[in-house]
Amino acid sequence: MTRIITLFCFLLTQLNFSQSAENYLEKIRNNEAALTAFFQQMPKGGDLHHHFSGSIYAEPLLERAITEDFYLNLETMQVAKAKSSKGNWETFSSLKNKGQLEFYQQKVMQTWSAKDYNGVSVPSDDLFFDSFDKFFPVIDGHFAEGLLELKKRALSENVSYIETQLSIIPCDMKVDDLSDFNSKLRRAAIQKDEKAVLKLLDDLFKSIQQKDAKKYAENFNINFITKLHKDLKIDDKRFTMRYQNFVLRFMEPVDLFKNLVIAFISANDSKLVAGVNIVSPEHGENSMKDYWLHMVMFKYCHSKFPDVEYTLHAGELTLGLVQPEDLTWHINSAIYTAGANRIGHGVDIAYEANSYDLLRYMSKNKIPIEINLASNEFILKVKEGRHPFTLYKEFNVPIVISTDDAGILRTNMTEQYVLLAKRYSDVSYAKIKKYVYNSINYSFIQDASIKKQLLKDLDSRFKTFENQFSKN
Template sequence: MNSVPPQDLNHPAPRRTSHRRALLVAALCLLPAAVAGPAGQASAAPGAPAAPRPAVTAGEAVASARLAAIRQDPAALQAFFRAMPKGGELHNHLSGAVTTEYLIELAAEDGLCIDTKTMTAVAPPCGPGTRPAADARTDGAFHDALVREWSMQDFPPGGNGHDHFFDTFGKFGEVTWRHRGKLLAEFADTVAEQNQFYLETLVTPASDSAKKLAGEVGWDADLARMHSKLVAGGKLDKVVAEARKEADAGDAEFRTEARCATDTPRPGCGLTVRWISQVSRGSTNERVFTQMALGMRLAEADPRFVAVNLVQPEDWDTSLANYRTQMRMLQYLRGVYPKAHVTLHAGELWPGLVKPEHLTFHIGEAVNTAGAERIGHGVDLVHEDDWQRVADTMAERRIAVEVPFTSNAQILGVKGADHPFETYRAHGVPIVLATDDPGVSRIDITHEYRYAAETYDLGYRELKDLARASLEYAFLPGASIWQGNPTRDGYRLAGACRHDEPGSERLRPACRRLLDASPKAAVEWRQEAAFGAFEHRVATGSVGS
């Protein structure tokens, strides 16, 4: 699951046919003028001159024209977006990523029980007020009720989506903690089948041991002294070791479930996967700090782990009260663990959900104090103090915003013109599309790309650049295949591979060395080969017909 099959990097590019040339002529005639001019996510950041955008390729022209022609054909649009390469999945919670139906089946396999009053999974034996989860296999009404309680299925438009969404995790939590590997196998298949090439997913490593250690150490507002207490006597390293063993067990379960060592491996076996450590922002200060330190120490000790992130509702009273303190914690720990990455849920707020003063600083603090390299959600941007400066800073530092449209609509009721998507684009902030909790939301990444295209009238080149951005701003080590600032100047191949064609069997030595040395470049190159194959299929009429 953590490697890129070399044959995918060297898959021969399809030859152009006369049919494709005929389509290209028609495409260039029909192509909107905007496609041949500035395309992609945004204009130049203030003070930075933009280079001319790369010219539209023949394949892009055909795909652009095809997308324009099927705008009013839902079935053709769905086929087009499902087949289109869509980069990486950078913002998702593994426990909320798999389908609810799969969680119900796991609950049945484990012999769990369901509290019939709250519809919460509980450990056996099944006493009064509960019934076996296995009953959902034969009782359709019971099964459907569980699906509605454990997801956003059939949720009424006027209901409290925020509370229902977050409550689902507690209801199926007894299921998900038991099977990290099985959950990954299920979700990795989905990601691979959606034509994505990389996955970063959120889990909580060694949760019980981290909680116990935090309780033993207690809180100390002197962060250096607090950290010293955690590491004294190897206490924190013991929790790191436990987290790594936990990951080993999950990896083994994944490989078994996904049949990776057999002649019939599941699609997810070819996916590159990395973990992000969750930190429960609603917990006590000592537990938050301990989880942060654990996640960052783990990221420096184990290449499977790349970053930390704060989870749980940002609008909870404890989350609001401790927000600035938590940003200072991260600021301190970044100095201790400079190799660990930080991506933060920040600005997942909206007027009416919190007092106005809480809307004014969360994204700015995440960027300027905590040093976040990516921002999750960032929905309340225009309510921040001096929000234009915040956006410009994100553009200048190339801090991407992770945008899960459906999650924002379900939890906050924010969509369409109210969403800051176009504002981020206008300021040159890198954008990556994400799903957040696709199992709970009942969607997939294809849905999010199609939503972006239909809601904001995005063309193929702009959508292609969104997919590229999701790999460019991934926490994979190594050099990129792209030069400069591609969000500002467009995606141009860097020197090592600028004369090579993705998908070609023959690569110049410099390009081969880059791909062999850089996991990031290898995955990006794999996607470019897939784009070439996709555009060929569009040209020959086998996509979106």
């Protein structure tokens, strides 16, 4: 009986501490500086929607490009190790000798990221999506430095887990002999003939297997992911990281499916590879044309590798970016056709056909939405009341808060929670805390004991955090 009373008193005390934190949050709700201090210290669990290359800040990338004396395209601000025959290229050392380095440093920063963006010079979505190719040559071969930078930043703002999309899986498999499948798959997709598509994918899958697809997955898992992760000692008592494989929407169907099969094999065979995703602008030509086909491809791969989880960028669209009818079915297809375990962005949910039924389905089946507030504001110009956050909340869809591409967007996890609390005053501290726990509960971590430990660690971190407010 004494133990029960003691436990009750402990829980009551913690409830009081949590209420004190709630009261303090309401007190500072309209003070952005105070909110920043509050959320900087609050435990934030995991960042589940996270692109590695887009999360590295431009400063260290530019510093490396200057140190290694890359060539810079003076029109596009793209860098390269070797000079191209097209365009006006100069080395950074040459620019320094001419006294022009500082000028071009500023232009690079404004092209590789949202720094100083004026909303006029170039469409925000173009600036965002075009930036990756401009700075990627500086990232290539320097994944270790980037991972350590991300870990250090995560620790500084009380983030204990990142599930990052690190790299495509290198693959030089020759598939020219399979090119006929491109037109066959697209013809079947136009007719929405799922049975025909699945039959074609079955034939294609067998051919890809015969070309030793497993070899590419094994090499990636052993010689890249596992080696990098262990050499850097990424996981420790304070921090854990896992990786998502991804494929590129703009590729031709055969190439994309080849990469998708290898991505699933890799995720199936490694506990460090948490799942699979699909990226690139959703409004791109091939992305729109082949969207349904891509969803059937995920469905097919799931039938072959049922233990592999996947989250899909879906509904990262808004009125004006595409035709109205193109806003009505992408999330539906990602969930009902592909069977996605999580949805990334989901911004066009209000336009989706039978959106209330879709929201109820997501709620009932515990399919989380990855909310990326700063990203959606910059790329799509969607924020506050136009953002569907409230819709997801009202229908009890599990919500996780993520950064997307913090480096390009010049943001961090703390700012996502500041925006959340500032813009949606009806979101209580208890709800926000729930979103934090969601980021671990709905992660794709395969080892149950690691997930359990991360949740236990969150309990401890929140206890420490909330105890501060008992003194106020």
